[in-house]
Amino acid sequence: MSMKPRRFNPAQLRYDKNWVPVLSPQQITDIAAEVLERFCPVVLKVPRSTPVVEIIQELSKSTGLKFAYTDLGHKDGHKVLGKVSFGEKLLSLDPVLQKELEPAFRFTAAHEIGHWVLHRYKYKLWTFLKKNKELDDDDASLFRLIDKSPLEWLEYQANFFAAELVMPRAQFEQAVAAAQHRLGIRRNLGKIYLSSAGSQLDLVQVLEELERVYSVSRAALRIRMKTLEILVEPPKRSSRLMDVAPEPVGFTKDNNFPF
Structure with missing residues (x-):
């Protein structure tokens, strides 16, 4: 609930x-x-x-x-x-x-x-x-x-x-799983791992389904899938020992801020 x-x-x-x-x-x-x-x-x-x-x-x-x-x-x-x-x-x-x-x-x-x-x-x-x-x-x-x-x-x-x-999170996650089910995709339901040509095709088909549901661009859908960790891409190689992304100034870690 x-x-x-x-x-x-x-x-x-x-x-x-x-x-x-x-x-x-x-x-x-x-x-x-x-x-x-x-x-x-x-x-x-x-x-x-x-x-x-x-x-x-x-x-x-x-x-x-x-x-x-x-x-x-x-x-x-x-x-x-x-x-x-x-x-x-x-x-x-x-x-x-x-x-x-x-x-x-x-x-x-x-x-x-x-x-x-x-x-x-x-x-x-x-x-x-x-x-x-x-x-x-x-x-x-x-x-x-x-x-x-x-x-x-x-x-x-x-x-x-x-x-x-x-693209509210809970409903978006439901939509991804439902799209996979309609397409007959049973492996890793709710996730898409881009590791093969087959997974690339799965992504394209799921994006087509989601476009019809949400009426937004494919770029927006793909970014949403990445930020929600529904779309998992192979890690990029880095020549540095550690990649550290600075925390943006506008975020606070306090998730219990009273409205």
């Missing part, structure tokens, strides 16, 4: 010296689960696509967030797909997400929802953002995994939130 998510209380958030919220992975998971429980609880019961536009519309009613499709242009040679303007209370998505980049639509929208839910409370204190305290996200920033600067750390948290919103 899954535990009911704790209530998210923005007044109890902790912040680092740059006024970036300090959140553990479990806390972000709980916040995303609370959003789903409030606006579309069926997503927490059966594997299915998350109605992100409906969530934005509900946030509009409860928080005054506005929503628009707008040509967001390019930044440093990359197409800007989404943007949140905290001062204007405006979440914008580029129309390209309704056309040639449609597979990226759901994750991008969830990413921007993450910014709005997690980051709007102390944005006026940020010194690392210029102009109107806007966060814009291009097609290169949506899948960063480990970053260090305050701005990149905001992106990391929004990515983590987006994954939990559109």
